[in-house]
Amino acid sequence: MSRLSQAELSVMTRLHALSTPLTAMSxxxxxxxxxxxxxxxxQGADFGNIRFYDDATKTxxxxxxxxxxxxxxxxxxxxxxxxxxxQGSALRSGAxxxxxxxxxxxxHRQDRDIAA
Structure with missing residues (x-):
């Protein structure tokens, strides 16, 4: 059996810490x-978002x-x-x-200013 690296252990600990309070939240x-x-x-990210797909509006x-x-x-x-x-490309391709x-x-030239 291989041993977990410190980074892997840290990720597992964080996931466990996340899952425990989420079960009590409504x-x-x-x-x-x-x-x-x-x-x-x-992920070491500075920003992010979660999106939901609305099947009724296809958005x-x-x-x-x-x-x-x-x-x-x-x-x-x-x-x-x-x-x-x-996002439009992903919706069109389904992938x-x-x-x-x-x-x-x-x-994606039109998105460069906002991305920068």
């Missing part, structure tokens, strides 16, 4: 905010966020498949879209 917004904070901590909507500016929220709060954005560098990606 407020979905509070649960999502706690989950987002934990995910950002585990993605930001339901929790941290560290995002108002300009970003105004532009990307609700997205649909017709949007010429990363995950990975962009390694939005600043240099040729299909």
């Amino acid at each position: 407020d979905l917004t509070a649960i999502l905010n706690e989950a987002l904070e934990a995910i950002m901590e585990l 993605l909507k930001i339901v929790a966020h941290r560290g995002l500016g108002q300009e970003f929220l105004n532009r990307f709060e609700t997205m649909d498949a017709s949007d010429a954005t990363i 995950r879209v990975l962009i390694h560098d939005i600043i240099t990606h040729p299909d």
Whole structure:
């Protein structure tokens, strides 16, 4: 049996610490905010968001966020498949879209100012 690295142990400890209070919470917004904070901590992220897909309107909507500016929220709060954005691409294809560098990606010029 291999031993866990310190980083792996830290991640497992954080996930356990997250799961315990979530089981007692009934407020979905509070649960999502706690989950987002934990995910950002585990990933070493400075900002992030959680989106829900609304099947009735065929849109993605930001339901929790941290560290995002108002300009970003105004532009990307609700997205649909017709949007010429990363989120629109994902909705059209039905698959995950990975962009390694939005600043240099040729299909997403319109998002560069906000991304920067």
